[in-house]
Amino acid sequence: MTAAPAPEVVLEARGITKRFPGVIANEHVSLKLQRGEVLALLGENGAGKTTLMNILYGMYHQDAGEVLVRGQAVRISGPSDSISRGIGMVHQHFMLVPVFTVAENIILGAETGNGPFLDLSVARRQIRELSQRYNLDVDPDAYVKDLSVGQQQRVEIIKALYRKADILILDEPTAVLTPQETQELFAIIRSLTSQGASVIFITHKLKEVLAIADRIMVLRRGRVVGETTPQAASERSLAEMMVGRSVMLEVEKQEANPGATVLAIERLVVDDDRGQQVVNGLSLEVRAGEILGVAGVQGNGQTELVEAITGLRAARSGRVLINGHDLTNASPRRVSETGSAHVPEDRQEDGLVLTYSVADNLVLNRYYVAPFARGVVRDEHAIMQHAEELIDRYDVRTPSVLTPVSALSGGNKQKVIIARELSREVRLLIAAQPTRGIDVGSIEFIHQQIIAERDRGAAVLLVSAELDEIMALSDRIAVMYHGQIVATMPAAGASREELGLLMAGARPAAPAVSEAV
Amino acid sequence: MQMTSSVARPSAARIPWLSLGVWGALAILVLIAYARAPQATTAVLTSTIRQSTPIILGAMAGIMCERSGVINIGIEGMMLIAAFLGYLANVWTGNLLLATAGALLVGGAVGAFHALMSITLKVDQIIAGTVINILAVGFTGYFYQQGLTTRGKLAPIDIAPLSSIPIIGPVFFNNPPITYASLVLIVVIHVLLFRTAWGLRTRAVGEHPAAADTVGIAVNRVRYINVIIGGMLAGLAGGFLTLEAVGSFERNMTNGRGFVSLAVMIFGKWTPFGAWGGSLLFGFANAMQSQIQFLQNQLPPWLAWVSQTPPQFIGMLPYLLTIAVLAGFVGRARPPAAIGKVYEKE
Amino acid sequence: MERAAPQPPSRVDLLAYGRAVLRAALIPAAAIVVALSIGAVIIAISGANPLVAYGALFEGGLGSGRALSRTLEKATPLIFGGLAVALAFKCGLFNIGAQGQLLLGAIFAGYIGFAIQGLPAVVHISLALLIGALMGALWAAIAGALKAFTGAHEVITTIMLNFVAFNLTDWLADGPWKDRSPGNIVARTPTIAPEARLPDIAGVPLGIILAVLAALAVWWLIWRTTIGFELRTVGQNASAARYAGISVRRMTLLALILSGFLAGIGGAVETLGVVGRFQPGFNAGLGFNAITIALLARTNPIAVIPASLLIGVMQAGASRMQFNSGAASEIIDVIQALILFFVAADSMIRWVLRVRAEEGERVTLSSGWGS
Secondary structure, eight states, X not given: OOOOSSOOEEEEEEEEEEEETTEEEEEEEEEEEETTOEEEEEEOTTSSHHHHXXXXXXXXXXXXXXXXXXXXXXXXXXXXXXXXXXXXXXXXXOOOOTTSBHHHHHHTTSOOEETTEXXXXXXXXXXXXXXXXXTOOOOTTSBGGGSOHHHHHHHHHHHHHHTTOOEEEEESTTTTOOHHHXXXXXXXXXXXXXXXXXXXXXXXXXXXHHHHOSEEEEEEXXXXXXXXXXXXXXXXXXXXXXXXXXXXXXXXOOOOOOOSEEEEEEEEEEEOTTSOEEEEEEEEEEETTOEEEEEOOTTSXXXXXXXXXXXSSOEEEEEEEETTEEOTTOOHHHHHHTTEEEEOSOIIIIIOOTTSBHHHHTTTTTTTSTTTEETTEEOHHXXXXXXXXXXXXXXXXXXXXXXXXXXXXXXXXXXXHHHHHHSSOOSEEXXXXXXXXXXXXXXXXXXXXXXXXXXXXXXXXXXXXXXXXXXXXOSEEEEEETTEEEEEEEGGGOOHHHHHHHHTTOOOSSSOOSOOO | OOOOSOOSSTTSOOOOHHHHHHHHHHHHXXXXXXXXXXXXXXXXXXXXXXXXXXXXXXXXXXXXXXXXXXXOOOHHHHHHHHHHHHHHHHHHHOOHHHHHHHHHHHHHHHHHHHHIIXXXXXXXXXXXXXHHHHHHHHHHHHHOOTTOXXXXXXXXXXXXXXXXXXXXHHHHSEEOHHHHHHHHHHHHHHHHHHHBHHHHHHHHHHXXXXXXXXXXXXXXXXXXXXXXHHHHHHHHHHHIIIIIISSSXXXXXXXXXXXXXXXXXXXXXXXHHHHHHHHHHHHHHHHHHHHHHHHGGGSOGXXXXXXXXXXXXXXXXXXXXXXXXXXXHBTTBOOOTTXXXXXXXX | OOOSSOSOOSXXXXXXXXXXXXXXXXXXXXXXXXXXXXHHHHHHHTTSOHHHHHHHHHHHHHSSHHHHHHHHHHHHXXXXXXXXXXXXXXXXXXXXXXXXXHHHHHHHHHHHHHHOOSOOHHHHHHHHHHHHHHHHHHHHHHHHHHHHHHOOOHHXXXXXXXXXXXXXXXXXXXXXXXXXXXXXXXXXXXXXXXXXXXXXXXXXXXXXXXXXXXXXXXXXXXXXXXXXXXXXXXXXXXXXXXXTTOOHHHHHHHHHHHHHHHHHHHHHHHIIIIISSOOTTTTXXXXXXXXXXXXXXXXXXXXXXXXXXXXXXXXXXXXXXXXXXXXXXXXXXXXXXXXXXXXXXXXXXXXXHTOOOOOSOOOOOXXXXXX
C-alpha cells in the first residue's frame, strides 16, 4: 500500500528487557516502526506483546534497553509523556468510562473550557471534524455504555487522534469484532496510514496479519523469533513461528453420532444486569453426542443465555429442559446434579476461588457429596487423593495440590476447571469461551477433551467468540444475534463469510426469525 | 427511581416528577402547619436545618471520597477528632474562627491518613475507616479533660432584609456561619463534581481508574486530594458540633452521625443535592425529637400518645430511619464502579 | 490479612507446623510492640512516666491471682466478641454490631436469670445462656436479612442496630424490667437467682471454659465442615460460590446469625458470671475491641484466645495504671487502635521485618459496598 520513498523510522525499541516476579516478559526485544506502515506484532497469549506495548506507551518502565521516538532516545515515564510524543494506544479492554459521553471520554485528561469549568462545544466540533476526515462515525453526545463495541473502538481511535497521535498502537483490536467490522477497521487503518500515521497492530490471528500488515514481527516467550512480510509468509509458517513447533490448524474428529435431545431451550427471555432484555425468545436444541457451537459477536446475549441455563440468572419467560426435565430457573446446584458441567466464561471470577488450593478448587461444586464429605464433615484425605489423581490425568502443572490456584498459569487454571467439570459423568457440557487467553498447547488439550466428551455421548453447547474455534469443533453451528438464534446450519457446509454476515445481523435467506422486541 | 428503562437519547433530561411531587406536598404541609402553629413550625424547621448540617457535610465528605473510588467509613472518627481538637483550639485561643479553621485542617489531616492507609498502604478501605473510628474514640477519650471552659460558640448571623421573610427568613437567613457554609458548599461541590475538569477527572478515577491513567491522569494523586477534601468536610461537621451547636465537647458526641451521613449519601445517589434531601429528612426526625417536649401542649389529641412514648423509642428513630433508607435505596442507586479497589497497574 | 496458621497438621510434621504458627504470629507480635512504643510516647507527652504506666498495667493484669482472675473475667466476653467478628469475616462480612448483639444477649440472660426462680442450676444456666445467644442471633439476623434481601451494607446497619440496642436495653432496664427494690434509682435489672450464676469448675470460671470451647467449635466449623467451606467460599469469591451451587443469601444470613449467637453468649456469660444483673452502659466499646481482636488473630479462631487475653490484661490493669502513673485508662483504647492499624497496614511491618506476604485467603470487605 504504502510505498514510502525513504523510510523514516518514527518509533524504535532497542534491546528492551522487562522482568516481572518469576517471569521475563520481554527479553532483548528490538523493533522499528516506519512512517505510514502497519507493523503487525504476532504472538501467542503471554508472549509479551502487551508488555512491550505498555512499555512503549509508558505504562511500565523497562529494566533494560531504550526507546527512540523519531530518532531521539526518550524516557517515557507515563502515558502523558507518550501522548505528548504523538503515541496513542487502543487497549484490548477499552479504556472508556461507560457512564460518560463520547465527548467527555475523549477530552478526559485534556479538558477544554473556561478556567476550571468544562466547555464541551470546542471538543464536539473537533470530534466531528476527525470523524469526517477518517470516516469514524460517532455521536459526541451518546453515552459510551449505549454504544456497540465497534463504535467504542472508534471512540478510542478518535481519542488518540484528538491528542494528535500519529503513532497508533492497537492491542488485539479485532477480538470483539465481527468479520465485517474487522473489514471496516482495516479500512480505517488504511485511511490513517495513507495520511501519514503509523500503526502497530497486535494480534494472535494469522489471517488478519496477512490481510493488513506491511511487515510482521513474531514474538515468542518474550523474544523476537522472526520478521517477515505477508508476501513471504503463510498461515502455517506464521503459526509455526508463533508456537515454535508445527501446529495443527484443524482439529481432528470423527463424524458426529447424535442421539436423543439432552438440552432443549424454548422461547427463552432473559434480562441483563441493567434490566435490558438481551435474550429474546431464543430456542435451540442440543442432542447427545453432538457439539452445537454458538457463534456471535460478544454482547449478543450469549453470557446471559449460558447463565440462565446454568441457574445463575433468572429467566423472565420460556423453558429450559435438560433430559426432558423442566429446569427453568432451577438453582445452579440442581442443574449441576443433572450431570451438567459448566466451563464458565470468566474463569477467574466464577470458575475458581483463586485463594483456595488446587485441591479445594477441584471439589468446588462437589465438596458436599461422598467421598469428599460425610454428613457435614469434610474428608481432607479423599479431597487430596482426588486432586492428586486429577492433576495427573489432566496434566495440570502445579507444584502441589495445596498450591493456591492463583499461582497457576492461565492454561493450567483452565485445566483445573476442565478437570473438575469433566471428571464426573457428564451428560451436558456447557463451555463458554473455553480457550480464551490461554496458550496453544492448552488450547489443543482442551479441544481434545471437549471432543472426547462428545464421543462419550455428552451433549456439548459451545459458546465462543472465536469463529475459528466454533468452526473447528462444532458439528452444528447456531448464530446468535440480538438475543436470538438467527440461523442454524451443519458445520460442514458453513463458510466464514456467511457466518460473518449472520453475526452482523444480516437476515438469512432461510426461514425468518420470530418477532423482534 | 427506576434506573433501568432504556433511554434512547440519554442527553434528554427527564423531569423528576416524583421528587417534585414529594417536595411540593411537603411545602403544602409546612404551610398548613405554619397556619395553625407558626412558632412551633418555624422552630422545627430551623432546628431541621441545623440538625441536618453535620449530616450533609458528612455526606459530602463521603461523596468526595467515593466519587474518586475510596470508601470512607471513618467519617464518624474524622468528625469526632476534629470536633475535639477544634474545641481545644477554641479553649486555647478563644478565637472561634481560628478554631473552625483548626477543625477543617484536622479533618484534612485525618483524611490524609485515611488516604495513606487506603491508597498507599493498600489496607482494606473499610478496615482503614474502622482504624480511624477506633483511634478517634481512644484519642479523644485519653486527652479529654473535664471542666474546660470556652468563650461561647458561633452565633447566628442575621442577613438583614431576607431574614424577615415569613418562614423562609428565620429558617434560612438567620443561621450561624457553618450552617451557611454547608448550604453554600452543596452548590460548590455540585459544580466542582459535574461542571469542572477536576470533577470529570475525579469521577473518571472513581469509575474506571485505568482509563484515567491511560490519558495521563495521576489516579492516586486525584484520590489523595479528594479524600483530603472529604476529610476537611468531615472536619467542618465536627467543628459544627463543638463550635456551633453545643459549644463544648462530650465523649462520643458524634453519636453515629458519620454513619448516618453515609446512608444519606447513598440515599442521594452520591450527589450533593440528593444527599441534602436525605439530610433534611434526618434533620427533621431529630428536630421533632428535640422539639417534642416543647410541643407537648400544642399536640392535637390524636397525637397525645407521642408525648407518652418513652424517650428511648424516640431516640431510636434516626437510627431506624437510617436502616429503612438503606434497605429501600441501596441497589437502586449505582455506586461508582471502582469503589473500594486499590488501583494497580497490571 | 491472610489467615494465620495454615490448616493444622493432618499429616504434616509438627515442627513445620510450629514454624508456620511462629511465622504467622510474627506480624501481630511486631504490631503489638510498635503500638506499645507509640503508646509510650503518647503517655510521655501527656506528662506521665510510660515505664511506670506499663509496669502498673501489666502488674494489674498479671501480677497476682486476683489480677489474673480479673484478666480472665475481662477476656471472656472478648473471646466471644472476637469469635463473632472473626466468623463473620470468614464470610466476607464485617459485623461491627457485636456490641448490640452482646447487649441483647446480656439483658435477656439477665431476665431469665431473675424472672424465673426455683429451677435446677443446670437447667437455669442452660436456658439463660440459650436465650441470650438466641437474642444475639436474632439481632444480628436483622442485619443479615437486610444484607441478603435488600443489599444494605452490614457495616452501617449493624452500627445503627447498636444504637437501637442501647436504647432498647436502656428502656427495658429502666422500665418493665427495672429493679424495683427499695433505694434503687438507677436503671438496672434485679439480681439473678443464685441458681443462674455461673459456677467455677475446678477453680476456673465456667465462662472462660465455655469461651475456649466456643473457639474450638468455631475452628472446627470453619475448617472441617462443609458449612465452613461454604462460608469461606462466599467470603473469598461470592460469584464462584454461586457457580458452585452455594446460596450467597443463605450463607450471609447464617454467618451473621452464628456471629450474633456467639456475641449473645458473650453477653449472657458476662451477666451470669460476672455482673449478676444487667446494667446499661456495661462493656461499652466491646464491639470495637472485638474487631481489633479478630484482626490481631488474623481471623483464626484459636488465635482469638491469646489476642483476647492480651486486651484483657490491658483492661484489667488499666485502673491500676491510672492510679500509679496518672496516665488515663483510655490510653488502652489508643494502643488498641494502633495495634489494629499496624496489623491492618501490615505492609509497613513487613517492610521493617523484611517478611514477604504469604499466599492465602484474604479478608475483603470493601466489595459490594452500596450495591
